[in-house]
Amino acid sequence: xxxxxxxxxxxENMAVDRLVxxxxxxxxxxxxxxxxxxxxxxxxxxxxxxxxMCCTCAFLFGLYSPTSFFRPILGVNMRxxxxxxxxxxxxxxxxxxxxxxxxxxxxxxxxxxxxxxxLPLIVMVIITQLAPHPQCVKSFDTHSCxxxxxxxxxxSEFTTQMVKMYVGRLRPNFYDLCKxxxxxxxxxxxxxxxxxxRSSFPSGHSSLSAAGMGxxxxxxxxxANLGQNMNGKKKNRNPKLSAMVALLPLAWxxxxxxxxxxxxxxxxxxxxxxxCLGLFFPSLVYHLFYPSVLSSQAGxxxxxxASVAHSGSGEKDSL
Numbered sequence: 001x002x003x004x005x006x007x008x009x010x011x012e013n014m015a016v017d018r019l020v021x022x023x024x025x026x027x028x029x030x031x032x033x034x035x036x037x038x039x040x041x042x043x044x045x046x047x048x049x050x051x052x053m054c055c056t057c058a059f060l061f062g063l064y065s066p067t068s069f070f071r072p073i074l075g076v077n078m079r080x081x082x083x084x085x086x087x088x089x090x091x092x093x094x095x096x097x098x099x100x101x102x103x104x105x106x107x108x109x110x111x112x113x114x115x116x117x118x119l120p121l122i123v124m125v126i127i128t129q130l131a132p133h134p135q136c137v138k139s140f141d142t143h144s145c146x147x148x149x150x151x152x153x154x155x156s157e158f159t160t161q162m163v164k165m166y167v168g169r170l171r172p173n174f175y176d177l178c179k180x181x182x183x184x185x186x187x188x189x190x191x192x193x194x195x196x197x198r199s200s201f202p203s204g205h206s207s208l209s210a211a212g213m214g215x216x217x218x219x220x221x222x223x224a225n226l227g228q229n230m231n232g233k234k235k236n237r238n239p240k241l242s243a244m245v246a247l248l249p250l251a252w253x254x255x256x257x258x259x260x261x262x263x264x265x266x267x268x269x270x271x272x273x274x275x276c277l278g279l280f281f282p283s284l285v286y287h288l289f290y291p292s293v294l295s296s297q298a299g300x301x302x303x304x305x306a307s308v309a310h311s312g313s314g315e316k317d318s319l
Contacts, residue, residue: 055146074165083182099264136299149212170200200270205259227295257275
């Protein structure tokens with residue numbers, strides 16, 4: 001007997017047994033409420049919970065290790081300060097790095113973190129809890145989307161910050177940010193500000209916003225039912241409209257990226273590179289946890305499909 005993930009009338013207690021098959025054994029339950037409580041109770045004893053802890057560690061490592069550990073040890077590429085001394089003794093600065101410092105930026109760091117990490121996580125958890133995928137159970141659904149977000153942010157932030165240190169590109173507001181002294185021909189700001197003035201490429205705001213919104217876009221595309229169902233019929237009457245709605249979060253990423261150009265904190269190429277990095281990692285990580293958004297099982301976590309296949313093969317052998 002082979003189990004089909006998209007079968008409409010599968011019992012929820014069988015789904016719990018599949019969850020338990022990852023590392024623990026749970027007793028059957030007659031009521032759906034008891035089954036749901038049992039699934040959450042056994043979750044911490046499964047490989048799923050250990051996987052979530054690994055994703056959380058990757059998130060924290062990628063978010064904090066570059067600036068807290070690697071930067072003090074490796075430092076930043078100290079490019080020569082560009083200036084020219086004329087015969088008259090006047091010092092000429094590079095115009096592209098002499099933009100005024102904007103301290104009250106359009107998108108401050110706190111707002112960036114809330115919209116790139118907290119907001120996508122809340123939206124996905126609410127959707128998976130209030131409207132779980134019909135071919136899956138809540139535990140797998142919520143677990144997978146949380147892991148995708150945590151791992152994506154960790155990889156994106158780690159790569160972005162390490163590239164910043166290696167390249168050491170001067171910001172458009174370099175002279176003002178590092179408080180360049182034209183008489184002594186050196187920066188007089190604090191070490192942290194000097195490091196910050198040499199961290200232009202790639203744009204951290206652009207990569208982080210694109211990573212967070214990219215995860216949300218892929219999640220919504222998986223829920224848009226763009227593929228065909230098991231009977232060959234369209235799951236959604238307006239797949240194009242669903243795809244357009246799913247892509248809306250990218251508008252925020254474009255706004256955040258554009259604001260960095262307006263605020264004189266990045267060059268255009270910094271922003272393009274940041275957006276490319278930010279969009280690459282959610283595309284990669286999402287497909288480590290979910291099938292293609294065009295498949296008949298779009299939006300169903302791969303680990304759930306694996307558990308169904310494992311249970312199905314076990315029943316077949318027993319029969």
